[in-house]
Structure formats: C-alpha cells, structure tokens
Amino acid sequence: MHSIIEGFAAAFRLIVSLNPELGRIILLSLQVSGTALVLATALGLPVGAFLALRRVPLKGVVISLLNTGMGLPPVAAGLFLYLFLSRSGPLGFIGLLYTPAAMVIAQFILAFPIVASLSHAAIARVDPVIRQAALTLGATPFQESLTVVKEARYAIMAGVMAGLGRVMAEVGAIIIVGGNIAGYTRVMTTTIALETDKGNFELAIALGIILLTISFSITVALRFFQRRGQAGSKGSLWA
Amino acid sequence: MGLELQIARVSKNYNGNRILRDCSFAFGGGRTYVLQGPNGSGKSTLFRILALLERGDRGTVNYLDQSVVLEDNLALRRRLTLVLPRTGIFNTTVFKNVAYGLKVRGVDRATIEARVNDALLAVGLGHKKWHRALELSSGETKRLGIARGMVISPEVFLLDEPTVNIDPANTAMIEAIILKMKQERQATILMITHDPAQAQRLGDELIFMQDGKIVPA
Numbered sequence: 001m002h003s004i005i006e007g008f009a010a011a012f013r014l015i016v017s018l019n020p021e022l023g024r025i026i027l028l029s030l031q032v033s034g035t036a037l038v039l040a041t042a043l044g045l046p047v048g049a050f051l052a053l054r055r056v057p058l059k060g061v062v063i064s065l066l067n068t069g070m071g072l073p074p075v076a077a078g079l080f081l082y083l084f085l086s087r088s089g090p091l092g093f094i095g096l097l098y099t100p101a102a103m104v105i106a107q108f109i110l111a112f113p114i115v116a117s118l119s120h121a122a123i124a125r126v127d128p129v130i131r132q133a134a135l136t137l138g139a140t141p142f143q144e145s146l147t148v149v150k151e152a153r154y155a156i157m158a159g160v161m162a163g164l165g166r167v168m169a170e171v172g173a174i175i176i177v178g179g180n181i182a183g184y185t186r187v188m189t190t191t192i193a194l195e196t197d198k199g200n201f202e203l204a205i206a207l208g209i210i211l212l213t214i215s216f217s218i219t220v221a222l223r224f225f226q227r228r229g230q231a232g233s234k235g236s237l238w239a
Numbered sequence: 240m241g242l243e244l245q246i247a248r249v250s251k252n253y254n255g256n257r258i259l260r261d262c263s264f265a266f267g268g269g270r271t272y273v274l275q276g277p278n279g280s281g282k283s284t285l286f287r288i289l290a291l292l293e294r295g296d297r298g299t300v301n302y303l304d305q306s307v308v309l310e311d312n313l314a315l316r317r318r319l320t321l322v323l324p325r326t327g328i329f330n331t332t333v334f335k336n337v338a339y340g341l342k343v344r345g346v347d348r349a350t351i352e353a354r355v356n357d358a359l360l361a362v363g364l365g366h367k368k369w370h371r372a373l374e375l376s377s378g379e380t381k382r383l384g385i386a387r388g389m390v391i392s393p394e395v396f397l398l399d400e401p402t403v404n405i406d407p408a409n410t411a412m413i414e415a416i417i418l419k420m421k422q423e424r425q426a427t428i429l430m431i432t433h434d435p436a437q438a439q440r441l442g443d444e445l446i447f448m449q450d451g452k453i454v455p456a
Contacts, residue, residue, distance in 0.1 A: 096377040133327025136290050137387060138317040147339075151330055 005041060006126075011206035021208055029187040031101055032174070033167045036107030036208050040115045042159050045149075048119025048156075064233040069113025077109045085177060098179035103187070106173035109162035118159025122152040161222045168214055197230030240269040242302050242309070242394045242429030245291065249298035251284055251451075258284045259295065260451040268303075271421045271428040272443030275435065281451040282431045286399050289406070289429065290321035302395070317344065318421060319395035324403060326384040328372045333364060336372045336383060340391035358390040361419075363412060385416055390392025396420065396432040402437065410437075417441055 085097040096102045097162035134147040176187035188207045195204035241296040244266040302309045313431045337355045359365045362382040404409040
C-alpha cells in the first residue's frame with residue numbers, strides 16, 4: 001500500500017513538474033493516434049457514406065467485414081502488419097518497421113473499420129424523409145447526399161470518438177510494429193507496459209493518470225455527440 | 240403564373256398492390272386544386288410522382304410552360320416543390336432550414352438573407368429565426384415547411400396535408416398563407432386535405448380519389 005501511495009505521489013510530481021520525457025511520450029502518442037484517426041476518418045467516412053447512400057454490390061458482405069474489423073484483436077493486426085513490413089515481407093523495402101509511421105498504419109487498421117462501420121450505421125439511420133425534403137427543395141444528388149451526411153454528423157462524431165478511444169488505449173499492435181524505442185516510438189501505452197515490467201511505477205502511474213484523463217474526456221465527448229444527435233436535445237453533457 | 244401539368248394514365252404498384260390506376264388529369268396554370276379522399280386512396284403517392292420524387296410504372300407526367308412540354312431534369316425539379324406531411328426538418332436553425340433551397344441553387348448571401356427574412360415574416364416565424372428547428376411546435380414546424388417552399392418561389396407548390404395534426408390557430412395561419420399565395424397566382428397550388436370545409440375555402444377545383452383512381456366530383 002505504501003509503495004502505491006509513493007508511486008502516485010511521484011507520478012503527480014512528474015506531471016506537475018512537466019517532465020520532458022513524459023511530455024515527449026504524450027506528444028508522440030497524440031501525434032500517432034491523431035494521424036491514424038484523421039486518416040481513418042478521411043477514408044472511413046466516405047466509405048460509410050457510400051455504403052449507406054448508394055446501391056453497392058455485395059454491400060452486406062462489405063458491412064460484415066467492417067463489423068468484423070471492429071473487433072480485430074490488436075496483436076493480430078500488429079502481427080500481420082509486422083509480416084508485411086519486416087525485411088523479408090512484401091513491403092519490407094520501404095523500411096517502415098519500428099517507425100512512428102508503422103504505428104500510424106497499425107492504428108489506422110484498427111480505427112478504420114470502426115469509423116466506416118459506425119458512419120455507415122449513422123447515415124443509414126437518417127430518416128428517409130430528409131432525402132425527400134432535400135430533393136424537393138432542389139438539391140442535386142450530391143447535395144442531397146451531403147445533407148444526409150450532415151444530418152448524421154453527431155452520430156458520425158460519436159463513431160470517430162469511439163475510434164479515438166480504441167487507438168489511444170491500444171498497445172498490442174504498436175508494440176509489435178513500433179518496437180517501443182525510447183525517444184522514437186515509445187508512446188503512453190507501451191511505456192506503461194514496459195515500466196510496469198521493470199517495477200518502475202512512477203512514470204507508469206503518471207501516464208496511466210493522463211491516459212485515464214484522456215479516456216474520460218473521450219467518453220464525455222462521446223456522450224455529448226450522442227445527446228446532440230437526439231432530436232430536440234440541447235446536448236447537455238450531464239443530463 | 241404557375242406551370243400547367245398534365246398526367247395521363249398514371250399507374251403505380253407497390254409489392255403487387257395497385258396504388259394508382261390510370262390517373263389522368265390536366266391542372267391549369269395558376270389555379271388551386273384540392274385533392275381529397277380516404278387514407279390509402281393514392282393521394283400522397285400521386286403527389287410524390289407529381290413532385291418527380293418517384294416515377295409511375297405506367298403513364299406520363301408532363302409539365303408545360305406556355306404549352307411547351309418541359310424536360311424532366313434538375314431545372315424542372317427546381318421550378319416546383321412539395322411540402323411533405325412529415326416535413327423533413329433539418330437538424331439546424333430555422334434560418335438555415337429556410338435558406339436551404341436558395342443555398343443549393345447558389346444564390347448569394349445577401350439575397351438569401353433578405354428572402355429568408357421575408358418568408359419567415361410571412362409565416363410568423365421571424366422571431367424564431369435562430370432557434371433550433373427541431374424544437375419548434377407541430378404548428379410552427381408546418382409553417383416552417385411552407386416557408387422553406389415559399390422562399391424558392393415555386394411555380395408548382397404541392398402541399399401534402401399542410402394542416403394535419405395542428406391546432407385551429409395554426410390551421411388558420413396556414414390557410415391565410417395559402418390564400419395569399421392563391422391571390423398572387425404566382426404558382427399552381429395542389430393540396431391534399433381531409434377537411435371538406437377547408438377544401439371549399441381554398442380550392443378553385445376539388446378532386447376526389449378513391450382506390451387509386453381520380454373519380455368525378
């Protein structure tokens with residue numbers, strides 16, 4: 001018990017003193033997860049919208065694949081990506097293994113199905129009368145689609161936040177393809193795993209507190225967007 | 240003056256059920272037609288076909304401008320509008336809802352501002368301009384739907400049950416708006432109602448539908 005209290009005290013000192021190593025790790029985590037999420041949204045949202053708004057052959061199969069991807073075990077994603085990026089793999093010549101770029105790709109693979117699948121569900125749920133209203137007010141087919149996507153914006157944002165939650169908390173894939181190299185590919189989750197292994201709890205607890213804070217913020221944001229999406233709601237955070 | 244509209248032998252089936260059977264009619268430009276009939280008689284389906292939201296399985300729908308038949312394209316769709324019974328309000332402000340039809344037409348901001356303000360004043364929603372549209376009452380939502388259509392100055396204005404499920408005060412307001420549009424004769428107005436007295440008050444001509452057919456009055 002004493003060591004836990006000591007660990008927390010030391011962790012708070014690290015946070016309050018703005019420890020540079022801590023800062024570097026947090027910054028890299030946000031950069032990797034942020035980039036992965038931006039890419040997953042840039043591709044996942046149009047894919048979700050396309051599946052929801054257009055007649056697509058094998059639509060059911062594609063949606064089932066995306067839904068399966070939502071539950072993809074991170075270590076499995078990391079393993080397959082490692083095999084592709086390793087020197088003997090088909091993409092080994094690019095030299096991406098053990099770089100932040102490889103970590104971005106790994107997190108993109110995990111976030112993309114979540115953003116695409118939840119965007120599809122959000123857009124498909126929009127009342128068909130919205131499409132009719134847009135058309136009868138003179139919208140082109142593209143403007144009509146844009147209007148429907150806009151109507152689903154809060155549910156889409158909730159999907160994006162769910163994707164962020166997944167990648168921020170993820171450790172299995174990035175430790176395989178990133179290698180947890182100090183000052184280069186070490187992020188919050190991999191540092192927590194490593195420092196806990198070493199019995200070095202101060203940094204692990206400090207990062208754990210920050211990760212929990214980020215996780216809590218994501219949950220609050222998720223709730224906000226879900227409430228905003230409900231008709232007539234003012235989007236209160238706590239109601 | 241609104242467009243003329245001719246339909247000939249329009250039929251429509253849904254899942255093997257005949258919803259419309261050989262409907263034929265000629266709607267004169269600038270007149271107000273009120274369509275009546277029991278639920279399920281095909282009125283709303285006919286309106287969706289007239290609004291070019293869907294096509295009949297058989298028959299023809301022709302819009303005419305000074306006896307010239309117009310091509311079914313975006314340009315024609317933009318000369319008419321349909322106010323749906325469930326309205327289809329967008330999850331944004333009242334102002335942006337009304338501005339929508341102008342925005343998709345690429346109208347400049349100053350013109351949009353002026354025309355939206357005029358339309359909102361006409362339907363008594365000027366004071367709710369920046370309210371969230373989804374928070375309006377049923378009557379206000381109906382009036383918003385009409386303002387959204389009015390603002391684009393349609394030459395054919397289709398209103399599917401514009402006063403259903405709203406109180407007498409809102410009904411009176413909407414009737415007054417329709418009467419004003421009718422007097423100005425800028426549009427051909429087609430409207431569905433279940434209220435015979437309202438049909439008498441507003442219509443130049445009354446049309447009845449039964450079992451998917453237009454029947455003699």
